[in-house]
Amino acid sequence: MREFIVEADGGSRGNPGPAGYGAVVSDAATGQTLAEAAEFIGVATNNVAEYRGLLAGLRAAHALDPQAAVHVRMDSKLVIEQMTGRWKIKHPAMKPLAAEAARVFPPGRVTYEWIPRERNKHADRLANEAMDAGKRGEQWSPSASTAALDTPSGPAAAAADVPEPSGPPGDATAGAARVRAALASAAADASGATSGDTGADAGARAGTDTEAAAADADARAARAVATPRAGWGPADMGPPATFVLLRHGETPLTPQKRFSGSGGSDPSLSEVGREQAERAAAVLARRGTVQAIVTSPLARTRETAGIIAARLGLDVSVEDGLRETDFGAWEGLTFGEVGERHPDDLSAWLSSPDAEPTGGGESFAATATRVAATRDKLIAAYAGRTVLLVTHVTPIKTLVRLALGAPPEALFRMELSAASLSAVAYYADGNASVRLFNDTSHLR
Structure with missing residues (x-):
């Protein structure tokens, strides 16, 4: 023998x-x-x-x-x-x-x-x-x-x-x-x-960056995502479930700043949006840390996720809880147009998380309940792993707000660009750490 x-x-x-x-x-x-x-x-x-x-x-x-x-x-x-x-x-x-x-x-x-x-x-x-x-x-x-x-x-x-x-x-x-x-x-x-595994990311890590400036920006962002937990918590809890949060690429409605939720026309990406998704895919491939991809069911997120998945060699799972808020009768309108047509409803919406958009839309409180349940479900499913969530403005802001323990009005104090990257890590003791927010260095 x-x-x-x-x-x-x-x-x-x-x-x-x-x-x-x-x-x-x-x-x-x-x-x-x-x-x-x-x-x-x-x-x-x-x-x-x-x-x-x-x-x-x-x-x-x-x-x-x-x-x-x-x-x-x-x-x-x-x-x-x-x-x-x-x-x-x-x-x-x-x-x-x-x-x-x-x-x-x-x-x-x-x-x-x-x-x-x-x-x-x-x-x-x-x-x-x-x-x-x-x-x-x-x-x-x-x-x-x-x-x-x-x-x-x-x-x-x-x-x-x-x-x-x-x-x-x-x-x-x-x-x-x-x-x-x-x-x-x-x-x-x-x-x-297994925790921390990126065996399926062979294709993802094949991408290289020949521009020194882009490489430096990516290195800074990668360090932010990979930074160990700060504070006084125990060091032996194992790796956190890390959500890398990607807002979908630009659609024709994005530059016009029109309400685009889950109750409207469900637009696809524009040519600019597809280029943004390609750039996000390149930076994620260079980092080589994403092990799974989960997307909102809406067309713009599914298209963005598909571009990322093709670069990283991963499958895409669809999670309905990651969809954008339903803005009811405001879908497709600008903020100014909503203010002209539904001033009282808009004022109430800006004042209370329980207020619904005109026409039976979804309140921010209802969105937060849905997003929190989805968060808990995904933390359990991807414990110790790094997963890319391709989603929308409100779900991402809500995840960040909840991780920080910030009040509902914090949603109006965050700027989130198309195809931006954010990251939140969730630990076994129930604590969370925001590691990155609205990073757009890969788009420049």
């Missing part, structure tokens, strides 16, 4: 913050490196990144030989003690990762050992390479030693006398191909199930 050594590590620059993992599989008898794996996984905690590294290492070993015995060495005391069963796994973000790691090989074929950090330098280097690549908006690429696995002259050839179970003896190329295929499949499978 072959025996592999798996060394794995993970890190987070912020905890939670931009995170990545690294894993190395070596031959226990010869010490030869057989496979390396690393990935930038978006915003996550150290512990999530370490578990992701363990999982990648085990999957790479399984791809080389599913009948092998594996000895795991990590400098994470938490992971080692939890995987051996000596410590109980309490955090909800850790349980599915630990369970998945335990299923890669049959029970009894994997042993665990804690090692000091200085003895885990290879995996630590890979994890940092992955985080550095993510900061540049790129994917981690294998080092020269791993790339050599593609030819019989590489490190795998040194162990060519050890038969591969599903290929001819010494078929290092086939073995390396199986490793890459298994890791690619694992990344895709994990993208919908």
Whole structure:
């Protein structure tokens, strides 16, 4: 029976913050490196990144030989003690990762050992390479030693006398191909199930920015989205559910400042609006942190979301609770026109969140109730993940207002531009943090 050594590590620059993992599989008898794996996984905690590294290492070993015995060495005391069963796994973000790691090989074929950090330098280097690549908006690429696995002259050839179970003896190329295929499949499978995962964002991170000014602006915005929680709260709650809030691109009604809610003509994007959506897609691709996309059902948001999804390689889910307020008889009118035709109703609407627009529209109080319920639903569905919500002025302002604990009249004190980006993080203790608001740097 072959025996592999798996060394794995993970890190987070912020905890939670931009995170990545690294894993190395070596031959226990010869010490030869057989496979390396690393990935930038978006915003996550150290512990999530370490578990992701363990999982990648085990999957790479399984791809080389599913009948092998594996000895795991990590400098994470938490992971080692939890995987051996000596410590109980309490955090909800850790349980599915630990369970998945335990299923890669049959029970009894994997042993665990804690090692000091200085003895885990290879995996630590890979994890940092992955985080550095993510900061540049790129994917981690294998080092020269791993790339050599593609030819019989590489490190795998040194162990060519050890038969591969599903290929001819010494078929290092086939073995390396199986490793890459298994890791690619694992990344895709994990993208919908684990915290901080961006495995499905391979296409999203492919975009690059050649203009230094745009890159600097994007870096500032990315840091704002990835900033760890400020204040006195505990640091071990796991990564928050982060909503990146994108107002849809411009429609023909936008420059005219006409009421455009969910009860009107439902306009599509203008040519300017489509260009704005493309620019938003480019900046989100460079950041590489969005793991899912949810949109309002209205045409302008669905079109905006579709442009983003095509760039990021993600599917789009529709959530009715993200629709814009129904402005009743005011739909399609300017503020001045409403003031001329319905002055009393407009005055009441500006004075009370319970007042409805003329003709049975939706009050701001009703909108807030709907948006808060939708928020709670999405927080539960995307715990620990970063999700793009493509929606409208009132839902975005309402989410920001509620996160700040601001009064209803705060809605009239916010400016929200077409195709602007905002971000709110929601933590396990019920607290929220507004990390970005009305960012339009990508549109300049």
